[in-house]
């Protein structure tokens with residue numbers, strides 16, 4: 001495992017133009033102004049032919065085979081342009097066979113139109129059937145609806161490898177799937193689970209009852225290493241710690257409800273110190289409490 005390519009790049013031509021405008025109008029611009037326009041990216045080989053591409057706070061995965069490449073979420077139009085360079089750098093001359101949406105949210109799935117066009121326009125876009133309607137409705141050219149949808153499991157077999165797409169039921173969205181690369185024992189999961197990080201804000205899109213089941217189901221899949229849509233790569237222990245965190249959070253909020261606390265009181269008074277070192281705890285833990293509170297209160 002090692003970082004094979006890593007660089008700072010300007011976010012877009014527009015960003016470049018705005019920096020140049022600052023330099024022309026205001027004289028020399030400071031390093032701070034320049035760095036605010038940059039997005040850091042990196043490509044890391046997790047296993048033979050399995051690469052994590054990180055762009056800012058987002059991660060995706062691509063799998064190289066003899067017949068071509070299968071890529072997950074392109075992240076954004078700008079990220080997709082760099083992702084295309086990175087795919088070509090490690091797999092020159094091979095086609096991009098498929099783009100797989102982890103789920104239909106634009107901050108992960110955008111860029112598929114750009115990525116497909118760079119590779120000649122014939123790449124198959126695959127996603128869960130529950131993502132189709134919202135994407136048709138959004139009519140976002142950066143985020144084309146999938147050409148192929150599935151409901152339970154779909155196994156791709158490009159170039160003698162397998163890429164398994166597994167639906168664990170609704171979680172963060174009803175369209176969320178998990179990727180498995182069995183010959184590398186790697187899984188890829190986005191937004192409903194991460195490595196020692198609390199959930200994002202108030203978990204606003206979660207379907208909580210099913211989310212808890214999906215976390216348990218993830219732990220039954222066969223993998224040793226798991227990459228996430230945000231944050232560092234982990235192992236099965238990371239999944240088990242997430243199950244423990246959300247279980248502890250649910251229990252703490254349930255106790256607050258049973259004691260008659262309001263949502264504000266719960267958000268203010270509940271703490272789970274054993275997770276205080278986790279990513280996002282300071283910013284989002286109280287919001288996680290609010291999300292769980294609203295769900296548990298609605299279930300009473």
Ligand SMILES: [Zn+2]
Nearest residue numbers: 103105172191
């Ligand atoms: Zn999402």
